[in-house]
Amino acid sequence: MNKIHNKIKLLNQKSSLEFLPNLSNKLGPKIYIKRDDEGGRGGGGNKLRKYERIIADALNKKADTLIIAGHFQSNASRALVGAACQLGLKSVVVCKTMIPEQNPTFNENGNALLMKLMNANIITIKQEDDFQTEMERIADNLSKEGKSPYIIPFGGSNLLGSLGYLDCANEIIEQFKDLEGKSPDYIVTSAGSGGTMAGLVAGFALARTETKVLGFSVLHKDKTIEGIVTHLTNEIVNNIKPNSNIKPNFQLDTNLVGDAYGIPTEKGKRAIKMFAELEGLFLCPVYTSKAMAGLVEYIKENKIKKNETVVFIYTGGMPLVHAYYNLYE
Ligand SMILES: *Cc1c(COP(=O)(O)O)cnc(C)c1O
Numbered sequence: 269m270n271k272i273h274n275k276i277k278l279l280n281q282k283s284s285l286e287f288l289p290n291l292s293n294k295l296g297p298k299i300y301i302k303r304d305d306e307g308g309r310g311g312g313g314n315k316l317r318k319y320e321r322i323i324a325d326a327l328n329k330k331a332d333t334l335i336i337a338g339h340f341q342s343n344a345s346r347a348l349v350g351a352a353c354q355l356g357l358k359s360v361v362v363c364k365t366m367i368p369e370q371n372p373t374f375n376e377n378g379n380a381l382l383m384k385l386m387n388a389n390i391i392t393i394k395q396e397d398d399f400q401t402e403m404e405r406i407a408d409n410l411s412k413e414g415k416s417p418y419i420i421p422f423g424g425s426n427l428l429g430s431l432g433y434l435d436c437a438n439e440i441i442e443q444f445k446d447l448e449g450k451s452p453d454y455i456v457t458s459a460g461s462g463g464t465m466a467g468l469v470a471g472f473a474l475a476r477t478e479t480k481v482l483g484f485s486v487l488h489k490d491k492t493i494e495g496i497v498t499h500l501t502n503e504i505v506n507n508i509k510p511n512s513n514i515k516p517n518f519q520l521d522t523n524l525v526g527d528a529y530g531i532p533t534e535k536g537k538r539a540i541k542m543f544a545e546l547e548g549l550f551l552c553p554v555y556t557s558k559a560m561a562g563l564v565e566y567i568k569e570n571k572i573k574k575n576e577t578v579v580f581i582y583t584g585g586m587p588l589v590h591a592y593y594n595l596y597e
Contacts, residue, residue, distance in 0.1 A: 310350010313584025423461025437471020
């Protein structure tokens with residue numbers, strides 16, 4: 269079987285698609301939320317969909333140890349350790365600071381705490397060390413010991429990982445048909461390493477819907493992220509339906525990043541409060557709050573109309589709420 273179809277099960281069922289009555293009432297358009305924070309091990313979140321094919325590939329290659337790199341508050345690392353626990357695999361997390369410490373417990377609270385509880389093997393590298401080089405060095409050493417290591421791509425955003433969000437697009441199309449009888453006008457998501465957005469863009473385009481995927485960058489402030497998403501989208505489309513004349517429908521906005529990745533913004537902080545007060549759901553300062561701030565802005569500027577429908581992809585990241593506990597002090 270083609271390896272793009274080879275996947276393991278890290279999530280039990282489809283994630284819920286819920287209507288947000290209070291937010292819709294306040295902002296105008298009908299807004300739904302795709303609960304990709306639900307289910308799975310290690311605290312869940314969008315990375316698990318990506319790992320369903322990435323870890324399948326690792327297992328296919330007889331890997332016994334998964335290696336990932338990131339900062340101390342990485343959702344990607346935390347979810348990977350959880351999946352590895354479930355599957356009885358070993359994991360190595362290569363860590364260094366990427367976000368300036370936001371408070372005295374920043375590198376111990378939130379995701380760092382959860383990784384510690386799962387007894388993660390965390391290797392802290394020097395600030396000037398390169399993640400990829402260090403992961404390869406660790407992999408070489410493991411191979412010499414007779415182990416079989418596998419390096420997880422950055423953010424899980426390669427072809428195999430991004431396909432997890434093609435699955436998500438198909439779920440939404442099916443669920444939305446029951447709810448509204450058609451496909452949504454907009455999908456709103458944050459874009460970090462870009463795989464989540466690319467999978468969604470490819471999924472809605474391949475299904476020949478009119479749905480536009482609107483992504484708010486949280487990392488790159490320039491055209492880099494558009495290049496990444498375009499490349500990954502094309503790669504997915506070419507693998508699923510080669511030589512098809514499919515036109516991806518997406519827009520990437522880099523104006524909501526703020527100062528830098530992981531640095532909260534005023535608009536994001538307002539979005540977190542609004543969402544918690546209205547809907548009892550928690551956005552994180554790093555990803556989802558910046559996407560929600562973007563959605564609010566687009567509605568205010570009438571770029572998204574009151575009679576249109578929106579699905580907001582809730583990618584998880586709850587532990588970050590705790591890591592940034594002093595955000596409102
Ligand atoms: C990683 C992450 C994202 C971004 O996903 P990408 O595929 O890297 O763009 C968004 N939200 C949360 C909570 C994440 O952990």
